[in-house]
Amino acid sequence: DGGITQSPKYLFRKEGQNVTLSCEQNLNHDAMYWYRQDPGQGLRLIYYSQIVNDFQKGDIAEGYSVSREKKESFPLTVTSAQKNPTAFYLCASSSEWGGETQYFGPGTRLLVL
Amino acid sequence: GQNIDQPTEMTATEGAIVQINCTYQTSGFNGLFWYQQHAGEAPTFLSYNVLDGLEEKGRFSSFLSRSKGYSYLLLKELQMKDSASYLCAVRDSNDYKLSFGAGTTVTVRA
Numbered sequence: 724d725g726g727i728t729q730s731p732k733y734l735f736r737k738e739g740q741n742v743t744l745s746c747e748q749n750l751n752h753d754a755m756y757w758y759r760q761d762p763g764q765g766l767r768l769i770y771y772s773q774i775v776n777d778f779q780k781g782d783i784a785e786g787y788s789v790s791r792e793k794k795e796s797f798p799l800t801v802t803s804a805q806k807n808p809t810a811f812y813l814c815a816s817s818s819e820w821g822g823e824t825q826y827f828g829p830g831t832r833l834l835v836l
Numbered sequence: 837g838q839n840i841d842q843p844t845e846m847t848a849t850e851g852a853i854v855q856i857n858c859t860y861q862t863s864g865f866n867g868l869f870w871y872q873q874h875a876g877e878a879p880t881f882l883s884y885n886v887l888d889g890l891e892e893k894g895r896f897s898s899f900l901s902r903s904k905g906y907s908y909l910l911l912k913e914l915q916m917k918d919s920a921s922y923l924c925a926v927r928d929s930n931d932y933k934l935s936f937g938a939g940t941t942v943t944v945r946a
Contacts, residue, residue: 727878763844763938764938765840765923765925765935765936765937765938765939766879766923766925766934766936767936768933768934771933781933811876813878813879820932821866821927821932824869824881824884825869825881825934826881827871827878827879827880828878829877829878830876830877830878832876
């Protein structure tokens with residue numbers, strides 16, 4: 724089955740720790756995205772990648788980093804500089820940038836210990 | 837940028853109809869999307885409107901008026917499984933990014 728997978732489902736972060744959230748897709752999509760979802764707010768774009776080996780900052784990139792070394796993978800690192808990391812993180816992909824519907828992975832819930 | 841408004845909560849009875857409104861203000865419009873999201877799960881795509889009018893998909897329909905900056909999602913013959921959050925999202929024609937409303941939580945009661 725084609726789709727988007729995210730792991731882990733739950734992740735706990737200690738103060739001062741960097742953590743990495745995994746996102747993999749086997750849909751052969753060029754574009755991938757990371758969003759953050761907080762209660763009572765809409766999804767906010769953290770980073771996006773239009774094509775492999777390229778990525779751009781979204782609206783709330785501070786305290787986060789990404790890489791796009793392979794077409795199917797777009798990991799997100801939440802660094803210690805992100806002071807309020809507790810949220811539900813959603814990865815999405817689309818067949819191409821701007822022209823198609825975005826499809827979402829199951830999400831990772833990040834909690835701070 | 838975009839400013840997207842939708843009601844926070846709505847409650848309806850099983851078998852009834854519910855209409856979720858979404859209004860937006862945008863510097864450039866390139867389509868409006870509706871997603872369904874059950875608690876703790878991924879949003880799933882429901883509909884896409886780029887031209888004015890009504891798009892129907894089974895029990896769900898979506899309407900768009902670009903001149904009014906307005907859309908609605910109509911859910912007919914409500915079922916208990918329709919209890920979820922419904923997200924309105926607008927794509928910007930300048931950068932093709934999606935901006936999301938905060939979502940409308942629909943509760944279906946027996």
